Amino acid sequence: MSDVMDGQPGDVVLRLAGISKSFGSLKANDGISFELKRGEVLALLGENGAGKTTLMNILFGHYVADAGEIIAFGRALPPGSPRAALEAGIGMVHQHFTLADNLSVLDNIVLGTESLWSWRSQGGAARQRVAQLAADFGLGVNPDARIADLSVGERQRVEILKALYRNARILILDEPTAVLTPQESEGLFATLEKLVARGLAIIFISHKLHEVLAVSERVLVLRQGRLVGGRETKGATRQDLAELMVGRPIPLPKVEPQAAGTELVRLAQVTIAGSHGRNELQSVDLSLREGEILGIAGVSGNGQATLADLLSGLAAASAGTVTLLGDTIGEADAAAMVRRGVGRIPEDRHAVGLIGDMSITENMIAERYREQPFSRHHLIDWQAARNFSQGIIAGFDVRCPGPHATARLLSGGNMQKLILGREMAGNPKLILAAQPTRGLDIGAVGYVHEQLLAARKRGAGILLISEDLDELLTLSDRIAVIYRGQLSAPMIRADFSVQQIGLMMAGHGFAQHEAGHAA
Amino acid sequence: MAALEIIFTASLWAAALRIASPLIFATLGELICERAGVLNLGIEGIMTVGAFTGWFTVYMGGDLWVGVAVAAASGAAFGLLHALLVVPLGLSQHVTGIGITLLATSLTSYVYRVSLPEVTSPPKIEPFQPLAIPGLSEIPFLGQALFNQTPLTYLAFISVALVAYILYRTPVGLAVRMVGENPAAVEAQGIDVTLLRIGAVMVGSAFMALGGAFLTMSAFNSFYFDMVNGRSWIAIALVVFGSWRPGKALLGAILFAAFDAYQLRLQQIVAGIPYQFFLMLPYILSILALVTMARRAGYPRALMIPYRKGER
Numbered sequence: 160m161s162d163v164m165d166g167q168p169g170d171v172v173l174r175l176a177g178i179s180k181s182f183g184s185l186k187a188n189d190g191i192s193f194e195l196k197r198g199e200v201l202a203l204l205g206e207n208g209a210g211k212t213t214l215m216n217i218l219f220g221h222y223v224a225d226a227g228e229i230i231a232f233g234r235a236l237p238p239g240s241p242r243a244a245l246e247a248g249i250g251m252v253h254q255h256f257t258l259a260d261n262l263s264v265l266d267n268i269v270l271g272t273e274s275l276w277s278w279r280s281q282g283g284a285a286r287q288r289v290a291q292l293a294a295d296f297g298l299g300v301n302p303d304a305r306i307a308d309l310s311v312g313e314r315q316r317v318e319i320l321k322a323l324y325r326n327a328r329i330l331i332l333d334e335p336t337a338v339l340t341p342q343e344s345e346g347l348f349a350t351l352e353k354l355v356a357r358g359l360a361i362i363f364i365s366h367k368l369h370e371v372l373a374v375s376e377r378v379l380v381l382r383q384g385r386l387v388g389g390r391e392t393k394g395a396t397r398q399d400l401a402e403l404m405v406g407r408p409i410p411l412p413k414v415e416p417q418a419a420g421t422e423l424v425r426l427a428q429v430t431i432a433g434s435h436g437r438n439e440l441q442s443v444d445l446s447l448r449e450g451e452i453l454g455i456a457g458v459s460g461n462g463q464a465t466l467a468d469l470l471s472g473l474a475a476a477s478a479g480t481v482t483l484l485g486d487t488i489g490e491a492d493a494a495a496m497v498r499r500g501v502g503r504i505p506e507d508r509h510a511v512g513l514i515g516d517m518s519i520t521e522n523m524i525a526e527r528y529r530e531q532p533f534s535r536h537h538l539i540d541w542q543a544a545r546n547f548s549q550g551i552i553a554g555f556d557v558r559c560p561g562p563h564a565t566a567r568l569l570s571g572g573n574m575q576k577l578i579l580g581r582e583m584a585g586n587p588k589l590i591l592a593a594q595p596t597r598g599l600d601i602g603a604v605g606y607v608h609e610q611l612l613a614a615r616k617r618g619a620g621i622l623l624i625s626e627d628l629d630e631l632l633t634l635s636d637r638i639a640v641i642y643r644g645q646l647s648a649p650m651i652r653a654d655f656s657v658q659q660i661g662l663m664m665a666g667h668g669f670a671q672h673e674a675g676h677a678a
Numbered sequence: 679m680a681a682l683e684i685i686f687t688a689s690l691w692a693a694a695l696r697i698a699s700p701l702i703f704a705t706l707g708e709l710i711c712e713r714a715g716v717l718n719l720g721i722e723g724i725m726t727v728g729a730f731t732g733w734f735t736v737y738m739g740g741d742l743w744v745g746v747a748v749a750a751a752s753g754a755a756f757g758l759l760h761a762l763l764v765v766p767l768g769l770s771q772h773v774t775g776i777g778i779t780l781l782a783t784s785l786t787s788y789v790y791r792v793s794l795p796e797v798t799s800p801p802k803i804e805p806f807q808p809l810a811i812p813g814l815s816e817i818p819f820l821g822q823a824l825f826n827q828t829p830l831t832y833l834a835f836i837s838v839a840l841v842a843y844i845l846y847r848t849p850v851g852l853a854v855r856m857v858g859e860n861p862a863a864v865e866a867q868g869i870d871v872t873l874l875r876i877g878a879v880m881v882g883s884a885f886m887a888l889g890g891a892f893l894t895m896s897a898f899n900s901f902y903f904d905m906v907n908g909r910s911w912i913a914i915a916l917v918v919f920g921s922w923r924p925g926k927a928l929l930g931a932i933l934f935a936a937f938d939a940y941q942l943r944l945q946q947i948v949a950g951i952p953y954q955f956f957l958m959l960p961y962i963l964s965i966l967a968l969v970t971m972a973r974r975a976g977y978p979r980a981l982m983i984p985y986r987k988g989e990r
Contacts, residue, residue, distance in 0.1 A: 221865070221987065242868030257866035259859035261976060266852055271867030275850040321867070 168198040172360045173218075173249075173329055178227035180213055187213040188224070189384040195329065200351060200361045202375035202392065204368075204404050206600035207570040208558075210384040211364045212254065215331050219251045220244045231329065245271075250322025254333040256314050260307040264300055265289060268321050285324075292323045296353050297346065310460065312343035319350065330354065331362045336370055337598045342458065342665075348374050366404070366600045368397040380404050405602050412608040412633060415616075419636065420449030423589050423620040424470070429479035431465050431644075439465035441644040442479070447589070452611065452621040453649065454635030456628060456660050462644040463624045464506060467593045470622065471503045472496035484588065497526050502587030504578055506594045506624070508571070512578045515567030519559060522566050523548035523581050551580030556606070572603030579610050590614055593624045608634060628657065642669045684943045691823035691936070695831055696897065698935035700725070700889040702834040704913035705920070705927045706841055707753075707885030712917055713845065714878030715858035715980040719775025720760045721886050721910040723782025728753045728887025730786045733894035733901045734793070736803045746830070746891055753887020754880040756782050761879035766872050768984030787903055800900040806830055830888070830896045835928075837885065842924040854878050858978035861985035871985050886910070915964060919971050922978060930967070937963050 166172075173195040180188040187210045195201050205211045216222045218229060223239040230236065231247040244251075258267050269285045289302050298316040306314060315335060322330055332351075336344045351361060351374055365371050371378055372392060379389040380403045388403045402408055426445040433439035440462050447453050457463055468474035469481065472493035481488040483499055496503075505511040513522045524533045524544045532543040548562040555576040559569055566574065575595065582590065592611060596604040611621055611634065625631050631638055637649040640663040647663055650656075662668070684690055704725060711718040718724075732749030736742055756778060763774045794801065806828040815825040845851035853874055857864045861871045889909070894901050912934060920927025937960035945956045 219866075240868075241865055242870075245868040251866065253862075253866065255862075257860065257863040259856045259863050260979060261859050262852075262856060266856070267863065270849075270852055270856050270864065271869045273849050275853055275869070277849055278847075280847060280849055280852060 166197050170197045172197050174230040176228050179225050186384045191386050195360050197360050198355055198358050200363055200375045202371040202378040203364045204371055204378055205381035207572050209381040248328035250327025251331040252318040256318055258306045263303050264317050265302040268324050296350050312339055329360045333364045368400050419451040422448050425482040427480045429476045432477040438644050443646045447620045449620050450618045451636040452615055452623050452634050454631035454638040455624040455641055456631050457641035458664055461641050470591050500588040502582035502590045504592045504595045508574050513566045518563050520544050520548040520562040555580040572599045590619050590621045642666050645669050680947050688819050688822035690939050693939040694936040697938050698931045699831045699834045700892040701931040703885050703889030704910055705916040705931055707882040708913050708917045710882035711879050713858045714854050714875050716879050717771040717982050720778025723779035724753050724756045724883050724886040725890035725906045725910050726786050727782045728890030729894045730901050732891030749887045749891035750884040754884040757880040757883025761876040765875045771982050802899045805899040806896045828896045830892045838924050838928045858980055861980055919968055934960055934964050
């Protein structure tokens, strides 16, 4: 890492001058110029679609800019070449990791760092170097593990190691915490501090204000492809940054107290067996009533997904009883759950929530294409379907070219609005919201919260599964913690304590007896 | 019991290796393409091209090994065509592959007819002769079964070891495996996805052509139309059977060839059953083997997905 030590703090290491890029009629970047200094964390703040990722993809050579130039360490960077960017000392941690799942950590790291035309791969030396970097920067990960077997947090460490292994002196992190648990985010911030202390310069792309305030020294705000402001982070408040980012004041969600109604769902001692002899859910008791929001807190991978599957009709209980609106639910039947009035906002909107390559209209009628008015004489009435999706687009303020647009091309926030629109249209009695605001920008988060609260007011019961503690504390009437498939007794709003919930998320207060769960 | 005794004859296994050789080349070729994320259904046509160009080179007075080199080069050329269409242009790999097969097959017959207008019966060449490995070929049973083959059979086995070594032990092998898993990861490490895939498809296609050349230059001594006769499709199945691993694919090729050699001998001693049933045997067995093996197969994740730079 000796080369990292060169230079003085405050030296300009990277300069972007007049970067512009259009996709068709959309100006993704419009004359963006800024400088990055050695040893600083520069936050690039902006809503989804503001052009942050496009800008970084230009910097890293994935895209070629229509105009402007990039100067790294005093030398102009040839456009459109990731290799040139890497050689100039620019490393990028992509939002969607660029790792090969079936290969080992070490394989993923060393690829491309040695001449392709050699008869041997560097084995031991590379392993040692990775171990050293991992120890130096708190990026512990088993070099021989298959990527597919790693947690999301570990995969991100591999991405960072990839950059450091190549002696990156400028590190770009694109929405690095979007997929991390709060604990993993803390670990990441600690790593970033160590990197900056070694003289790296970091560009931190985010739309999470508290993170920007916590890690960065300087913040630049992008809006609709243009740089609309920049300031020292010191002294800034969340409200300042939010208004700069969105361009208008942001109201906080208001939860009005209201009495819960009759019981909608009851789980009694529900166990769901998993593969490898461990139970995905272990003797779970849960009760949800009309007009209340029950929050489920927990570190991801502790059974939340299975709980959501159970109530979506994608998984069946192996033991215990599930009662929904007075009926006992036996086999897993997703269509029946929809008919019973369950609205589902799935955790993974790309893979489960929408079919990316199909149109908005097709996606909007996906749950009910066999029913009136979309099906007439066993034929789909496309006029009715289009009207329906047009209604959702208008009613939920979805920014898109029209109902014929391909779902994949929408931003995350607009996808989530579509899903909300589809589910709310069925007037669901029970709403299952799994990570409903993950990866969304402030505007969209506010919108989702508003909709959930409106549904609560209407009398729907909402099961809110989230890793975002702030979100749970703001919206929930009661919160239960899930840990290794076990669900705690819920605590009521008056008793909410961040410390207590945090401890429980780490396993305090849970029985540790059941076998087979690896930590 | 004569049916069982066949299994213990060296001649059965010698025949099995002979029958396996073109399959090994072809399977290896398809495996390399698919490991890089490109399905190559041009294989049947590319094998035909290899069979013709190798044989024709020798017929025109070239050395046998020059014929082998010409076959490999012509295979690589068709591989390049396939790769250009499916990698940078991102066309459908199925359709393009079938198109390559049709083009290569008919181009071969055209060139054959134009070059040899007067010929009625297929002209013959002096093919590769069995090469007894000194010492090893003296070993009872094994010597006759394994070490008294033509040079191209030895080359097939050496190729498996070589390809396995390159795939698992060298940087370029890692890059090829990675580009079949996640091209974006390769791109992010500064390696050109397009060039890497084109290169892999060319090398793979050269191997396919060697499989064809084996037929005209080692197994037989002349070129017939339709002589590849679906062997390439078996090779595609063998890639799946071998879970995209050279060693396991080799095993599959030998297994299939052994059944084929076995049914040929069985036909002669079992009376009263139409020979077509015996012909079916290896195929039925390979379907059964595929059903059991393919369930666990970890296919390259990016197989058949065109990569476009910068697209999410």
